[in-house]
Amino acid sequence: MITQKRPAAGAGLLLGFTAALALATTSAAQAQRYELSGAEISIYNLAGVVNVRSGGGSQVVVELTPGGSDADQLSIETGTIGGTETLRVIYPDDYIVYPEMGRSSRTEIRVRDDGTFGDSHEGWGRSRGNRVRIEGRGRGLEAYADMTISVPSGQRINVYLAVGEASLSNVDGEIRMDTQSAPVTANGVRGSLVVDVGSGSVDVMDVDGDLSIDTGSGSVEVAGVSGGSAQIDTGSGSVTASGLTTTQLNIDTGSGRIRAREVAATDIRLDTGSGSVELEVLNDPDHIEIDTGSGGVTLTVPSSYGARVEIDTGSGGIEMEMPITMRRWQRDHVNGTIGDGRGTLLIDTGSGSVRVLQGG
Numbered sequence: 344m345i346t347q348k349r350p351a352a353g354a355g356l357l358l359g360f361t362a363a364l365a366l367a368t369t370s371a372a373q374a375q376r377y378e379l380s381g382a383e384i385s386i387y388n389l390a391g392v393v394n395v396r397s398g399g400g401s402q403v404v405v406e407l408t409p410g411g412s413d414a415d416q417l418s419i420e421t422g423t424i425g426g427t428e429t430l431r432v433i434y435p436d437d438y439i440v441y442p443e444m445g446r447s448s449r450t451e452i453r454v455r456d457d458g459t460f461g462d463s464h465e466g467w468g469r470s471r472g473n474r475v476r477i478e479g480r481g482r483g484l485e486a487y488a489d490m491t492i493s494v495p496s497g498q499r500i501n502v503y504l505a506v507g508e509a510s511l512s513n514v515d516g517e518i519r520m521d522t523q524s525a526p527v528t529a530n531g532v533r534g535s536l537v538v539d540v541g542s543g544s545v546d547v548m549d550v551d552g553d554l555s556i557d558t559g560s561g562s563v564e565v566a567g568v569s570g571g572s573a574q575i576d577t578g579s580g581s582v583t584a585s586g587l588t589t590t591q592l593n594i595d596t597g598s599g600r601i602r603a604r605e606v607a608a609t610d611i612r613l614d615t616g617s618g619s620v621e622l623e624v625l626n627d628p629d630h631i632e633i634d635t636g637s638g639g640v641t642l643t644v645p646s647s648y649g650a651r652v653e654i655d656t657g658s659g660g661i662e663m664e665m666p667i668t669m670r671r672w673q674r675d676h677v678n679g680t681i682g683d684g685r686g687t688l689l690i691d692t693g694s695g696s697v698r699v700l701q702g703g
Contacts, residue, residue, distance in 0.1 A: 373414070377405040377421065381428035385501040387459050388432045389452070390441040390477060390487035393504050395511040395518070398493025403500060405430055406493075411440075411486040420458060427501075431458030437475045438483030441506055448479040450524045450542075452505050461503040461521050477506050494518075497534070511536070526561070535570075544580075562599070573608075581618065600638070619695065623702065624648075632689045639695035642688075643702045649682025652699075653689050659696035 384403045391410070398404055409417050418433045434454075454460045455472035476483070487507065494500055499517040502509065507525050511518060515533040526543040529536060532550045540558040547556065547563075552570040556563055562580040565573070565587070572591040575582055581599040584592075584606070592608040594601050600618040607626040612633075619638040624631070627648050633640050639659065654661055654677040661677050671678040681688070690697050 373408055373410075375407045375409075375419065377407065377419070377430055379403040379405065379421065379428050379430060381423075383427045383499045383501070385424075385427045385429045385459075385462070385503070386431075386490070386492065387429065387461075387503045388488050388490060388507075389434050389439060389454070389460075389475065389505040391432075391489045391504070391507045393490045393492065393502060393507065393509045395492045395494060395500075395502060395509070395514055395520070397513040397515065398495050401495055403495065403498060404493040406491045407432070408489045409486065410489060411442075411484075413484045413486045414488075416484060417486050417488060424457065424459065429459070432488045433458045434475070434484060434486060436484035437473055438481065439475065439477045440479070440481050440483045440485040441477055441487050442479055442485070443487070444477070444479035444506055446480040448506075448524075449476065450506060451476050452523050459503075460505070461523065462501070475505075625702075628686055630687045632687075633691070635692045635695060637694045638692065640690055640692055640697045641700065642690070642698070643700045644681075645702050647682070648686070649684055650680070650686035650688040651684050652677060652679050652681055654678075654697050654699075655690070656692045656695065656697050658694040659692065662696070662698040664698070664700045 380402050416435055420431045420433055422429060452460055452475050453472040454475045460472060494514050494516055496515040501519040503521045504525055505523040509520055509522055509525055509527045511529040511532060513531040517535050518532060519537040520527050521539045522543060524542045527538050527540055528546045530548045533552060535553040536550055537555045538545050540561060542560045544561040545556050545558055545563045547565045549567045553572050554568050554570065555574045557576045558580060559578045560580060563575055563577055563582045565584040567586045569588040573587055573589045575594045577599060578597045579599060582594050582596055582601045584603040586605045588607045590608065591610045592606060593612045595614045596618060598617045599615060601613050601615050602621045604623040606624050609629050611628050611631045613620050613622060614634045615638060617637045620633050620635050620640045623643040652667060656675050660674060665681050667679045667681050669679040
């Protein structure tokens with residue numbers, strides 16, 4: 344029989360204290376802080392959670408915490424590339440494991456030797472880079488870097504992230520968030536916001552300034568936007584928008600429903616390859632153009648609205664609740680004038696009914 348001796352109570356307490364102290368020391372050593380200055384800042388990271396928030400002073404502050412069993416193999420490089428001050432997390436392997444992706448998740452991306460990726464700076468004289476595979480499970484380099492980025496008012500900053508999650512809150516400046524396969528949320532942006540996502544959802548609220556969203560695959564939700572223009576483009580995924588006050592509103596989805604309510608804009612253009620369109624406008628736009636390859640259209644306009652009207656539907660009826668002076672009326676085609684005829688209304692659907700309703 345083997346008898347295991349227990350350590351004395353005092354020794355156990357000492358061992359526990361020593362282990363806790365070692366863990367605290369290790370955690371404290373992992374936290375890293377960087378301060379970046381310049382008219383334009385670009386930050387590159389292949390995997391992790393990135394939070395962009397408002398910061399004081401005149402410098403961009405990056406608080407970075409490496410993680411994963413191979414975190415000690417990561418290195419951080421800074422310096423000017425192509426006239427832009429950069430911070431780059433360098434992953435010394437072309438096979439990276441990020442467990443937070445999930446076991447069956449996988450993506451590939453081209454990464455240059457200096458750790459940059461995802462941008463399109465012409466004239467930098469650098470190749471497209473090496474192919475890097477990132478998976479949720481495997482025998483590659485298990486490492487990532489979580490970041491909190493504090494941005495001073497008026498700063499121009501670009502953040503590039505391959506996988507993970509990205510969020511922005513209460514930021515004032517020219518912001519670009521570019522992800523390969525990661526959802527993006529933003530709340531409270533002043534200035535301008537560009538979101539480019541290869542695959543992942545986008546959720547944006549409370550933007551005062553120009554907004555541009557481009558996602559290859561993923562739904563988009565936007566609420567409370569005021570500014571010069573709002574551009575939303577998704578290859579596959581629905582778009583839901585409300586409370587938009589802009590000069591221009593363009594929404595284009597290859598496949599997915601478009602639903603836009605409480606919209607006040609001068610120029611409105613909605614296009615979906617496959618999916619229904621619902622649009623509610625609160626003002627009298629100069630131009631409304633709606634095109635859907637397959638899907639019905641419901642447009643609600645105020646009683647004061649006036650426009651020259653041209654509606655075509657390949658398959659489906661046309662319902663006009665607004666009084667209209669007719670030039671031509673057929674089951675699949677309407678040409679006429681609403682009100683003073685000042686604006687232009689064009690609706691074309693390959694398959695689906697069209698309804699023009701009168702709001703309050």
